[in-house]
Amino acid sequence: MLDFDILCLVITIWLGDPCQIGSDTTQVKSALRKFIIATPSTFSMHPQLPRELVSTIISQVTDNSTLLSLCLAAKATYREGSAQLYHSIDETGLQYGALRRQIKLLETLASNPYLSSLVHSYSIWSIAPRVAPEHIPDFQARAGRPTEWEHPEERFWHLLPLALNLMVNLKQLRFRERTGQPSADWLFANVTFQLKRLEWGSQREGAGMANFLVRQHHLEHLCILDGLLCPLAPSACVSVRSLKGDLTTLKRFLPGRPAITHLEWVLGHTENPAGLVRSPTLLPELGRITHLIIGGNSMRQNLAQYLVGCFHSLVALHLLSLKKVSEQIEPLDT
Numbered sequence: 162m163l164d165f166d167i168l169c170l171v172i173t174i175w176l177g178d179p180c181q182i183g184s185d186t187t188q189v190k191s192a193l194r195k196f197i198i199a200t201p202s203t204f205s206m207h208p209q210l211p212r213e214l215v216s217t218i219i220s221q222v223t224d225n226s227t228l229l230s231l232c233l234a235a236k237a238t239y240r241e242g243s244a245q246l247y248h249s250i251d252e253t254g255l256q257y258g259a260l261r262r263q264i265k266l267l268e269t270l271a272s273n274p275y276l277s278s279l280v281h282s283y284s285i286w287s288i289a290p291r292v293a294p295e296h297i298p299d300f301q302a303r304a305g306r307p308t309e310w311e312h313p314e315e316r317f318w319h320l321l322p323l324a325l326n327l328m329v330n331l332k333q334l335r336f337r338e339r340t341g342q343p344s345a346d347w348l349f350a351n352v353t354f355q356l357k358r359l360e361w362g363s364q365r366e367g368a369g370m371a372n373f374l375v376r377q378h379h380l381e382h383l384c385i386l387d388g389l390l391c392p393l394a395p396s397a398c399v400s401v402r403s404l405k406g407d408l409t410t411l412k413r414f415l416p417g418r419p420a421i422t423h424l425e426w427v428l429g430h431t432e433n434p435a436g437l438v439r440s441p442t443l444l445p446e447l448g449r450i451t452h453l454i455i456g457g458n459s460m461r462q463n464l465a466q467y468l469v470g471c472f473h474s475l476v477a478l479h480l481l482s483l484k485k486v487s488e489q490i491e492p493l494d495t
Contacts, residue, residue, distance in 0.1 A: 216241055247279040253286040253335065260313050267320035270327060277327030284335035285321075286362070326351050337362025345370035358382040360405075367391045374398055385410045386427060405454075408432050408440075415446045422474075424450045428457030438471050448473040456481035 219241045222228055231242035252263055263285070270277045325331075331354035338344045345361075346369025356377055361370070364387035371389060374380070374397040383401045388409030395417060403423035404414055415421060426437065438444055451474050468475075 212237075212241075219245055243276060244279050247276050249282040250280055251282075251284045253284050260317060264313055264317050264320065267317065267324045270324035271320050274327050277324060278330050280328045280331055282333040283325075283328065283331060284333075286335075286337045286339070322348050322350070325349075326353075329353055332356060333358040335360040335362075343367060343369070345373055349373040355379045360384040362386050364388075365390055371397070383414065384425075385414075389413045403452075407457075408437065411437070412440060412442055416442050419449065421446075422449060423452040425454035425456065428455065432457070438468075444471065447471045450475060452477045454479045454481060 215237055219228070219231060219238065222231065222245070225246060228242050228246040231238045232246060233239075234242075250266070252266070270280070325348055334356055336344070336348075342363060343366045344363050345366050349369060349372075352373075357379055359377070359380060359382070361384060366385070366387075367390045370385075371391050371393055375394050377398070378400065380398055380401055382403045383398060384405035386406055388407055393413055398414060398418060400420060401414070401418060402420050403425070404411065404421050405425035405427065406414070407427055407429045411424070411426060415424070438447070448471070450472050453468075453472060453475055455478075468478075
């Protein structure tokens with residue numbers, strides 16, 4: 162028998178009247194968690210429970226532990242719970258001690274195409290530095306025997322491309338290898354997903370990244386923080402509307418791509434604003450930029466003299482990490 166208060170809560174959510182629930186969402190989540198964990202067989206005992214009610218209950222849950230309980234409760238909640246649990250995965254900001262947690266997640270995704278297909282957004286700043294197959298003795302022989310991996314880093318880098326290959330519905334990807342090593346050639350060799358947003362933090366990427374971008378026909382937001390070392394095909398990134406990166410990235414991607422109107426320039430330690438407007442390949446492209454963000458750790462003195470007369474369509478300007486008032490650009494509107 163369901164607890165009366167919990168039953169009232171479920172009915173209230175079903176009726177769609179948030180005023181009856183109250184403003185304390187913590188109480189709501191606590192009651193739902195109690196309902197899910199204490200009576201996991203409820204859904205299986207009530208097959209007539211409307212799917213809309215199941216969806217509404219699941220939509221109130223935001224913590225992963227409760228979502229996991231939902232997935233394990235019954236078949237009626239498995240699909241809805243799994244869809245929310247795996248929709249957006251954020252593995253950034255973890256410490257090295259969490260490497261085994263990352264490996265456990267990748268083992269699940271690499272062995273379950275259905276769960277991998279639910280992933281739409283994946284963010285991972287890798288804890289383990291890249292270990293290439295050629296640096297792992299007897300890599301192929303041990304690939305099918307997880308217990309024989311000598312180091313967790315080896316297991317992590319074996320599983321990551323396998324999981325990415327199965328994320329066929331992935332739309333957003335944020336990635337950085339711990340030491341910044343180029344990784345696109347290895348990770349993207351066999352993927353089939355079509356991204357809308359890519360934020361890439363690894364450095365000095367080459368043909369692997371260039372070939373991958375040619376295959377991304379729906380990419381709208383692109384961030385490559387440390388350039389691209391090889392030429393980019395004219396057919397690549399033609400749908401990109403916002404671009405973020407250093408001066409090398411801007412020079413590689415901005416020319417010939419008129420859809421780009423939002424620009425974020427992350428100045429490197431050796432870069433200055435003059436490099437943007439003095440580049441003969443970039444200067445003709447700046448007039449269409451409507452939104453400009455300038456960030457990075459370098460000093461940005463006398464920005465006005467570099468911006469006035471170049472950005473004819475600019476409607477919004479954001480300066481990140483200003484160090485002193487002299488970096489402001491009051492003369493811009495004169």
